[in-house]
Amino acid sequence: MSDADATAWVAYAEADLAAARVLLAAPDGLWDIVCYHCQQAAEKHLKAVLVAAQRPYPRIHDLAELVRLVAAHEPEAVALAEEAAWLTDAGAQARYPAVEEPCDRADANRALASASRIRSFCREWLAACSK
Numbered sequence: 582m583s584d585a586d587a588t589a590w591v592a593y594a595e596a597d598l599a600a601a602r603v604l605l606a607a608p609d610g611l612w613d614i615v616c617y618h619c620q621q622a623a624e625k626h627l628k629a630v631l632v633a634a635q636r637p638y639p640r641i642h643d644l645a646e647l648v649r650l651v652a653a654h655e656p657e658a659v660a661l662a663e664e665a666a667w668l669t670d671a672g673a674q675a676r677y678p679a680v681e682e683p684c685d686r687a688d689a690n691r692a693l694a695s696a697s698r699i700r701s702f703c704r705e706w707l708a709a710c711s712k
Contacts, residue, residue, distance in 0.1 A: 587633035587707060594625035598696060605689055613675040615689035619696035620644065620672020623665065626703035627651055630658075633710055644669045644699075655706055664695045 601618035604611050620642070627647040631638040634654045641647070644665035652658040671692050674684050684692070 587629040590625050590629035590632055591704070591707070594622045594629065594700065597622035597625065598693075598700065601689075601693055601696065605693060610686070612684040612686055612689040616668075616671040616684045616692040617675035619689075619692035620668050623668055623696045623699040626700050627665075630655070630703050630706055633707055642669065642672065658702065661699055661702060664698060668692060668695045668699075 597618045601615045601622065604615045604618065623644055624642060624647060627644065627650075628638045630651050631647070631654075634651075636650065636654060638647070638650070645662055648658050648661045648665045652662075671684055671688055
């Protein structure tokens with residue numbers, strides 16, 4: 582797998598974050614969809630790290646499991662585990678109607694903050710690897 586593959590994952594992740602920011606600013610209250618895009622952005626950033634590290638990645642949406650896989654290569658990723666687990670649950674709200682309480686504005690803001698922290702970790706790791 583090449584760096585171009587990781588770059589493609591990052592580009593998709595950034596598109597999800599951009600969509601989340603636009604939706605968060607919208608007056609319609611599409612909080613579940615914001616959480617979904619944040620989960621997707623984090624997932625794609627984590628998979629970009631796995632691709633860049635030439636590690637296989639599973640076709641899953643469980644961010645805690647992806648963090649575990651990244652941590653096998655980069656132990657500092659363990660610090661993201663709790664946040665990743667919460668974001669996995671928040672992102673699922675948009676996939677399955679009436680599973681739990683829908684996300685609210687506070688959840689959407691938390692999701693964006695969590696996805697942004699995961700993004701920062703991944704982007705810093707990717708930048709360090711490309712030097």
